[in-house]
Each structure stands twice: as C-alpha cells, then as structure tokens.
Amino acid sequence: MEPQFADTLELPLLHAGKVRELYALPDPNAMLMVATDNISAFDWVLTSRIPDKGAILNQLSLWWFDQLAGLVDNHVLSTEVPEAVRGRAVVCEKLEMIPVECVARGYLTGSGWVEYQQDRSVCGVPLPEGLTDGARLPEPIFTPATKAALGDHDENVDFETVVAQVGRETAEEIRRLTLEVYATAERMARERGIILADTKFEFGRRADGTIVLADEVLTPDSSRFWEAASWPESLDSFDKQFVRNWLLEQPWDRNGDEPPPALPDDIVTATRQRYASAFQRLTGREFDR
Numbered sequence: 001m002e003p004q005f006a007d008t009l010e011l012p013l014l015h016a017g018k019v020r021e022l023y024a025l026p027d028p029n030a031m032l033m034v035a036t037d038n039i040s041a042f043d044w045v046l047t048s049r050i051p052d053k054g055a056i057l058n059q060l061s062l063w064w065f066d067q068l069a070g071l072v073d074n075h076v077l078s079t080e081v082p083e084a085v086r087g088r089a090v091v092c093e094k095l096e097m098i099p100v101e102c103v104a105r106g107y108l109t110g111s112g113w114v115e116y117q118q119d120r121s122v123c124g125v126p127l128p129e130g131l132t133d134g135a136r137l138p139e140p141i142f143t144p145a146t147k148a149a150l151g152d153h154d155e156n157v158d159f160e161t162v163v164a165q166v167g168r169e170t171a172e173e174i175r176r177l178t179l180e181v182y183a184t185a186e187r188m189a190r191e192r193g194i195i196l197a198d199t200k201f202e203f204g205r206r207a208d209g210t211i212v213l214a215d216e217v218l219t220p221d222s223s224r225f226w227e228a229a230s231w232p233e234s235l236d237s238f239d240k241q242f243v244r245n246w247l248l249e250q251p252w253d254r255n256g257d258e259p260p261p262a263l264p265d266d267i268v269t270a271t272r273q274r275y276a277s278a279f280q281r282l283t284g285r286e287f288d289r
Helices: 053-067 110-119 159-166 168-191 241-248 265-283
Strands: 013-016 020-024 030-035 038-041 044-049 076-078 089-093 100-107 136-142 194-205 211-214 223-227
Touching: 030 053, 038 053, 038 241, 053 089, 053 168, 053 265, 089 211, 100 159, 100 168, 136 168, 159 168, 168 194, 168 211, 194 265, 241 265
Parallel strands: none
Antiparallel strands: 013 020, 020 030, 030 089, 038 044, 076 089, 100 136, 100 194, 194 211, 194 223
C-alpha cells in the first residue's frame, strides 16, 4: 500500500511500515512518526482504512506514556508536528531498536491458546492443566516473539532465544519492564471496566544505554481489550480482533497468497467505534480529532 502522507509532508520518507510512517527531520537525532489509518491482520495490510484510527492510537499512546512515566522513559520528544498530521504524529528519538516483540500475557488466548493446547506451555513457560480460551493465568508471563520483516510472520520464541539474540542483561531488563508495565496497565484498565488480556511492547536503546519504550503502547492495535462485564462468558473486544473475526468468516485462505478482501462499510464503521470506545473508556474523555 502506498504511504498515506508521503505526498502531503515535504519531508524525506525514511520508512513505511504496516501502519506507521517515519520521516526525516533537520535534527539527525529525531524523526517524525506518523500513525496512518491502515489496519493489518494476519500479516496483511488491508486495502480498507479505518477513519481516524491513527489519531486514536497516537493519542491513546501519549496518554499511556504519561501514566507510565514513573516506570519507564519513552521516545517522545514533542507533539509539535506539521498541521497535516496534527494529532496523529509525534517527534521521537532515534533509537537502536531491540529486535524483540515483548509480549505480556495475563490471559490465555490467540497464539498462546494454540500453543497451550499442544504442550501446556507458551513460549517455554509451563502452565497448569485445565485452562480454557480466555482464562486468567496464575500470573502474567513474558512470551516474546521475533520481529519479522514486512509480510513475514512473527514467531513466538522462548526466553533463552531472546538471550542468545540480545544478551542476558538486555533480555532480563526488557522482560522486567514488560511485566512491570503490563501489571500497572492491567490494573488501570480493570478499574475502568476493561480487561487487558495481553499486549506487545517495543523497546529501544539510547546512546547512553538507557532502554526506553518506543513505537505505540497499549493500543487496540497492540493489545487485546475485553469487556470486563461480559468476561469470561464472552471475549467481547475493543480491538482489531473484531476485524480478524470478520476475515475468518470469509471464504479467504489466510495462509494463501491472495490478499484479504476489503472490509465492508459497516465493519469499517464498527471498528472505528470500538477503537474510539477503548479510548473513551481508558482516558475518561471522548475522542476529539
């Protein structure tokens, strides 16, 4: 898919990912990170865009960064950005990114549920017998994944694989940060009637060695948010699982070479509503573009 803002911003495009675009700035130590309205599922970027999605995710990330400031630094330098991307972009630090998807799970679902059914463990972490899809785990677990190139699949790995990739000191630090941030966010979300089932973080390293939170954080794209009032009977979600579920109902092979179908208008509208609802429930304010 073509970059959403490359023709609008008079800045060099550094990288266009699935849902974010990075642009160069005069300061060599900073860049502009723009959240687009693209949505991805099953490692495909869909042709349909979700109106305001990028702004919702960017502003929710900023809210979470503020809540977590006492736990871990983050990469945001400024929210003063070009008017064309106001509300959906930040000026952020250039970091040495740690090539690990740092996943925390407090509940069993998704790929973790698939792994559990095979050998009663997730990413090498043994779990008790008798758990069901959506079950709360005895305690949150760190279940990392390798970061895949665009179009490839992330792969769940065990902790020792992370150690081999980034070194034990770094592996232990990102595990500690992942679980501490998850515990804080899970409690805050539960107080607001939302279950934070799992979430994914990315970390980067400053030149002085400090590890900081980067990219997005605790959004409906990077997390599973469930309605607490209906759990465990229903895993009613405020995240892109809604889109995944619709795709799974279509005559489309998620493991094939054909791209997924476009989303119908009602699914686009409902997805935006779910993202905006997550924003409102968590922050306590209506999303205002």
